[in-house]
Amino acid sequence: MIESQRHSYHLVDPSPWPISGSLGALATTVGGVMYMHSFQGGATLLSLGLIFLLYTMFVWWRDVLRESTLEGHHTKAVQLGPRYGSILFIVSEVMLLFAFFWASSHSSLAPTVEIGGIWPPKGIGVLDPWEIPLLNTPILPSSGAAVTWAHHAILAGKEKRAVYALVATVSLALVSTGFQGMEYYQAPSTISDSIYGSTFFLATGFHGFHVIIGTLFLIVCGIRQYLGHLTKKHHVGFEAAAWYWHFVDVVRLFPFVSIYWWGGI
Amino acid sequence: MWKRAASLLLARRSAVAAQRAPAISGSAASGLRRAPAFFSTLDVGQARTRVEDVMPIATGLEREEIEAELQGKKRFDMDAPVGPFGTKENPAIIQSYFDKRIVGCPGDEGEDEHDVVWFWLEKGKPHECPVCTQYFKLEVIGNGGNPDGHDDEDDHHHH
Numbered sequence: 001m002i003e004s005q006r007h008s009y010h011l012v013d014p015s016p017w018p019i020s021g022s023l024g025a026l027a028t029t030v031g032g033v034m035y036m037h038s039f040q041g042g043a044t045l046l047s048l049g050l051i052f053l054l055y056t057m058f059v060w061w062r063d064v065l066r067e068s069t070l071e072g073h074h075t076k077a078v079q080l081g082p083r084y085g086s087i088l089f090i091v092s093e094v095m096l097l098f099a100f101f102w103a104s105s106h107s108s109l110a111p112t113v114e115i116g117g118i119w120p121p122k123g124i125g126v127l128d129p130w131e132i133p134l135l136n137t138p139i140l141p142s143s144g145a146a147v148t149w150a151h152h153a154i155l156a157g158k159e160k161r162a163v164y165a166l167v168a169t170v171s172l173a174l175v176s177t178g179f180q181g182m183e184y185y186q187a188p189s190t191i192s193d194s195i196y197g198s199t200f201f202l203a204t205g206f207h208g209f210h211v212i213i214g215t216l217f218l219i220v221c222g223i224r225q226y227l228g229h230l231t232k233k234h235h236v237g238f239e240a241a242a243w244y245w246h247f248v249d250v251v252r253l254f255p256f257v258s259i260y261w262w263g264g265i
Numbered sequence: 266m267w268k269r270a271a272s273l274l275l276a277r278r279s280a281v282a283a284q285r286a287p288a289i290s291g292s293a294a295s296g297l298r299r300a301p302a303f304f305s306t307l308d309v310g311q312a313r314t315r316v317e318d319v320m321p322i323a324t325g326l327e328r329e330e331i332e333a334e335l336q337g338k339k340r341f342d343m344d345a346p347v348g349p350f351g352t353k354e355n356p357a358i359i360q361s362y363f364d365k366r367i368v369g370c371p372g373d374e375g376e377d378e379h380d381v382v383w384f385w386l387e388k389g390k391p392h393e394c395p396v397c398t399q400y401f402k403l404e405v406i407g408n409g410g411n412p413d414g415h416d417d418e419d420d421h422h423h424h
Contacts (some may be wrong), residue, residue: 006362007341008330008341072328075327228322231321234320
């Protein structure tokens with residue numbers, strides 16, 4: 001019926017990935033709870049669930065790439081879907097991280113008597129914000145600048161240059177994650193050290209996790225750019241990755257100012 | 266960007282106004298709906314005329330859409346049917362792939378316009394609008410059958 005299709009929408013074929021993703025998520029949450037409560041087999045179920053989930057993500061997105069790039073199902077009307085979807089997803093992510101900063105501010109603005117009525121809590125060692133945290137803060141916005149370079153290269157049709165720009169973007173992202181890992185390794189407190197450790201590692205950890213997600217997203221874009229999938233006129237996947245990356249790099253400024261600096265001195 | 270979007274909108278509006286519509290049709294029959302035109306970025310007026318110049322790897326429907334756009338044509342039939350006010354002698358003909366289609370009547374032009382009234386227009390059963398007496402008739406141009414996709418025969422045709 002393709003020849004006579006008079007509407008511009010993509011009516012998708014049946015796919016096993018929604019149900020396999022759901023089962024993977026179920027195994028991950030149940031396994032995660034079992035693991036954290038030291039049930040037998042918890043670690044196994046959690047690992048299997050995560051593997052299942054990651055596998056589903058891979059094959060599902062692989063199918064989407066096939067449908068769009070190789071089969072041409074993504075007409076202009078269809079491209080609006082992932083666009084709006086990405087924007088709404090990022091908005092929801094902003095709200096998630098907002099909640100973590102709220103938690104941190106809630107605990108630090110009026111420190112309770114249990115933690116000595118002071119912030120950082122009595123006896124808690126904190127990182128010097130003017131060492132690695134300061135060094136690490138401009139790296140992500142720099143990487144955001146590099147992804148803009150990549151975007152301009154794509155729009156100008158400079159295919160090789162776009163690959164180089166994405167390599168630069170991803171390299172900066174990896175340096176940032178490396179520093180974050182180093183910082184965690186040398187941190188004087190852990191996530192179980194008072195409300196300070198809980199809020200600090202929840203906020204910075206979730207941010208770091210998002211940096212890793214964004215890095216993977218950009219790596220996929222880099223590979224697709226290298227393969228010639230992204231064109232001047234159609235590169236929705238790259239745009240979504242770039243929006244996500246700007247969200248991640250801007251959000252880095254908040255933990256630096258409010259948690260490392262204001263909350264750590 | 267806003268200026269561009271606004272001018273696009275204005276252009277669309279005046280285009281719609283120019284061909285005042287006695288009949289707006291719903292999506293049921295062939296699953297058709299209007300797509301926003303905000304992201305239409307191909308410069309038709311320029312010398313580029315081949316898909317290869319615009320998007321070399323485009324294939325399938327995407328390629329057909331670009332090709333039609335370069336030729337100043339529309340690949341998809343997403344617009345509401347328009348035409349002169351339908352009368353008993355000269356009904357408003359609504360095309361449909363199936364044996365029935367949801368249609369909306371907006372009345373006649375200007376003063377005689379009314380809120381859109383929706384109804385099912387079925388094959389062999391002309392419909393007269395209870396508000397403005399506009400007369401509609403269905404013309405089946407496809408395989409016929411039910412638009413819900415649960416036909417007894419011909420099930421494999423639905424995409």
